[in-house]
Amino acid sequence: MVAEADFQDSDEQDLFEHLRIVVDKGQALLRIDKFLMNRVENASRNRIQNAITAGSVLVNNQPIKASYKVKPLDVISVVLPHPPRDTEVYPEDIPLDILYEDDDLLIVNKPAGMVVHPGFNNYTGTLVNALVYHFAHFPQLPGNDGRPGLVHRIDKDTSGLLVVGKNEWAMTFLAKQFFEHTISRKYTALVWGDIAEDGDVQGYIGRSVKDRRVMALYDDPEKGKWSVTHYRVLERLGYVTLIECQLETGRTHQIRAHMQSIGHPLFNDAVYGGDRIVKGTVFSKYKQFVENCFELLPRQALHARSLGFIHPVSKKKMDFEIPLPDDFRLCLEKWQGYVSHPHNN
Structure with a gap:
């Protein structure tokens, strides 16, 4: 489910x-x-x-x-930016991996498995609960009121970088950059299949009429919001390909739905059909190898690697990058080993 x-x-x-x-x-x-x-x-x-x-x-x-x-x-x-909701969010002492922080914003590396904000039966243990606790240890800033300012989000089982505005001015300034698509965001993804060349996916993305939990790509603007993902090949690994995705827009499940739409679902993405053997041999040894990879990386292979934007106060360009987390790295290394020595796997 x-x-x-x-x-x-x-x-x-x-x-x-x-x-x-x-x-x-x-x-x-x-x-x-x-x-x-x-x-x-x-x-x-x-x-x-x-x-x-x-x-x-x-x-x-x-x-x-x-x-x-x-x-x-x-x-x-x-x-x-939409004002914070009236529902109270309780602070929780959850460790945060903060790469950078000043009076106006912070950059956090979100682990896979953490929901970004409360809702839909996830009212505790979220990134926002952790941020509210973190901010409680700082003096109040004008417009902040102790509530972290989300201007973008990433999926629960996607790891990587998020920028959080700490006051209304920062939120407004950052929101404008997201709206105008001037924020630079690059993701690393492992997808099924051999991608022949770099390219892009574009179309109107909206909920699937067959399954409301899944997003689908449409040609009809009445059925969704315009979306664009640019991708380039980083490494070909036989039955899977490591790619970099650069977002122009930031829609729900955008990369996951886009790659599935061109026949390259993300590795181990249960929602979009990547949690089964999509490409490869029929040999039981290969099947066991893939199962071992799934165990190493029990989620979709997607990592928000880099983030670039203009700082709301200094107006300087800021760029952040974070390496792959251990689960993704170990899975990738296993595929690299398979390609180098296929008969040993």
Whole structure:
């Protein structure tokens, strides 16, 4: 059975809202921050002003200042991180692998098996529970209120890097980069089959009509959200291929669904058919070898390896990279050994 928790962990697009407002013909001149406070749900003036300063509020496709006066028929576009939910999240003393932290953000290496945030019968043991505990040991920052600011997520059984905003300004600035696809994210994946050449997968991704737990790729924009994954071959290992995936968009199960759609499901991905022998021989020795690999890596072979973005305060480019975790590395080494000495396996 597929855990529902795996579904609520990926699509960063639903972590912030994109609003488009066409101003009425009869609108009197009014400062845009005051105008938006009346039009955007749960929007404080501070939240609106942070968005304006971050360049996340455009009028007629141009960034403006908070003093701008709204005029009739102006077209206003707004990108805002969703405010934290009202449900209380309890702090838990769970160890965190923090690569970097300052007053505005932190970079955490999430282990496989950890759900990112509470929900769907996973209200404890999540990354957010750990972050709430971690933040409790720091002075309160304006706009933070002790709650970690997620601007993107990765699946429960995917390992790797996440950036967390520690205040409203950082969340808004980072959310804008995710929305505009200027964040650089690279994943390492082991997939079934021999991928002949580098390429990309694109299409509209949405829930499968056959199985609501699974995402599928469609040609029809009415059936899903636009998605793009670029991939390149890192190492060919006979019946499997090690690839790098670079995301343009960040949809639920994007890499997993994309690779399955082109006949290369992720190794040991139970949701997308990778937890069986997809390519290879019929010999029992090979079957046992694959089973041993599954035991070493009891999850989909997907690791969020690198993350690059502009810092919300210093405006400097920041790049982070993390090596493969032990389970993925040991499985990969086993396949490398198989290719080098196939008759010994």
